Amino acid sequence: MMASSSPPSPTAVPLLTRVTLLLTAALTIMSGATIAPSLPAMQQHFAALPNAAVLVRLTVTVVGLAIALSAPLSGWLTDRIGRKRVLVAALVLYALAGSSGLYAPDLPALMLGRVLLGLAVGATMTAGSALAADLFVGEARARFLGFQSAFTSLGGVLFLPLGGLLAGVGWRAPFAVYLSALLIVPLALRLPRGEVTAPGGVAEAAGIPWRLVGPAYAVALAYMVVFYLMPTQLPYRLEGLGVPPASVGFVMGISTLSGALAALWFARRGGTKRPAVTAGFSLLALGTGWAIVSLAPGAGWVAPGLMIGGAGAGMVTPNLNTFLAALAPAHARGRVLSGLSASIFLGQFLSPLLAQPFVQGTDVSPAFRIGAIFAAGLAGALLLIGIKTSRSGLAPGN
Template identity: 80%
Template sequence: MTVSSPLSPPVPLVTRLTLLFTATLTIMSGATIAPSLPAMQAHFAGLPNADVLVRLTVTVVGLAIAVSAPISGYVTDRIGRRPVLVVAMLLYALAGSSGLYAPDLTTLMLGRVFLGLAVGATTTAGSALVADLFAGEARARFLGLQSAFTSLGGVIFLPLGGLLAGVGWRAPFAVYLAALLIVPLALRLPRGETTGARSAEAAAERVPWRWVLPAYAVALGYMVVFYLMPTQLPYRLEGLGVAPAQVGFVMGISTLSGALAALWFSRRGGTRTPTLTAGLSILAMATGWTVVSLAPGAGWVVPGLMIGGAGAGLVTPNLTTFLAGLAPAHARGRVMSGLSASIFLGQFLSPLLARPFVRGDDVSHAFTAGAVFAALVGAALLVAGLRLAVRRAATAG
């Protein structure tokens, strides 16, 4: 069974499965340990600013990705996608599992930094290889499916992290060793495009930065708001009386909703109105986070997570498909690395920007602020998308 397009040869099933499994590593990087944050904070309570530092163990991964992704993109374009993926997966397993034996918070944080380097490389090389192997609607369909697998990884690893957090806050770090299972498959991937393989004419094709840079900005803003879920929601749920072992299951609702939305995107083969889609998606996330902020009980959080998760689930495949279509083949690694950097920089900034809105253990105001910001961004994109649609209709007429 293969997937193909008029512009690309058939892609073997094992290659597609490997790329889909690789996508689950992205959300694992933060989601796996999210349910153990309160217990980890209690363990390191004697340290100054322990509440912020513990949250940063999730989001420092994003900073490492944001800093290293451009380098990963350059290396990926120079030597090919497969070598970068294999090395990155080995580093992912080693650095990710370091929380099992790290003697202090500083060592643990260092392991998270190296994990970020690995995630940035796998995300960049994986996205670039998808853009190499697929074209047109086949690309949009696969990117939607890949995004769904990313979210489904959260559905699996968030509850698993919650269960392991009940054993001890270190236990969830063992899940990162699962990356070793994908390495043998990654060794069978095609090498992918490289700069040296391109003709001078193709290499001269320029990147349309006037469209690429705004997409990066949208990705950054979206992730600042979305990442309130893994960094703040455990505290919101704890305040509503939810046990730590159940936190992962409740949080998994958001990722499941996102997976279903991404599958819908995949079935449609993408969208012809990416700006409108981004606006509506971010407005849905704003609506969901409003419900979460106002919820009087844990049961009320669920519909908010479903709505917000569905909106978030459409943003990433929409942006990835849009940028993959714009990027020249010789620059795909660099363009996709910019998207990775924007997304994960948003992850890192999220708890820092939310900090002024946190009142002790009450994080509801952080969700309110995130909802307001998302509503403004979504409305601006909606207006821009409608204007573009009107212009196209006028031109076609």
């Protein structure tokens, strides 16, 4: 049924393997965050095009749509041919497609490059998470998945300011950062293959508890719709408050830094036995932070909102990742985790579309306000579910 042996004990996982998986995780947020500070300048460059304001924002979020559509295939390939093969190929595509913004002659060509980048990000995220889930079990798995999420946020801490600095050179310059994925390829070639499902083996959906997996996907999608107001709308909010483009990335990095610290806290705790409650408090923090951002009278007031909202967001992904990795049977782990990737990045794509009706000219604060209300409502529902059940129906096993 399986073409691989039992996973090694956590202490037997080589340091190089751990480092490689963590570096790979840092590429996830980079896919959109790196070019976020360039959005206002990019919009000016393409101002002659109809609906330029929405189309330029979609250069960030079309990546999410590509991931959402391709994730099932990425998960199937990850389960069938191995995590390592998928990951190496995805890293190469990531570098080539991501850097296409350096030379794309027009907006449609740029969009095509972003779509291909989305295919690469989905495969990278799915293969990396599935391999980590193969190699670790129990609390060790929760800790490492927490560290992966922390590195995802730390990638934003690095690449958002870098993108902001490069945006001062020109809106195309940040696209060069995507070439850094090529540096990870030699490391990825040394990774273990991970679990593989033999053709003709276990049925595709055998053993997958969809009654728990489905709601987790819904929470992930809703969370990302709200959280992704940060890279797609915050640059405009900061511009309206007088923040120069070169500083936008540094301000946005506050959110990703606090998210990284929250994910590290999750990792140190070794996960949680009440994922619904954890998700509820996380979304409540996210909503509180975005409410502060929406009401901020000056740039200095945005920072605490980003700290609080980022901390809440930093807990959501490792919580859901750990929960689903524990629920999924090994033969279907790639497919289950690819569904989480699809939900998260579909939320990224939908975020600016759902926010646009609440954007009033150059004022995006109403979008943050509505997002805060929605997050608080979802948080309340999750807290009620978690508190009213003596034993959480979402509690994962090993």
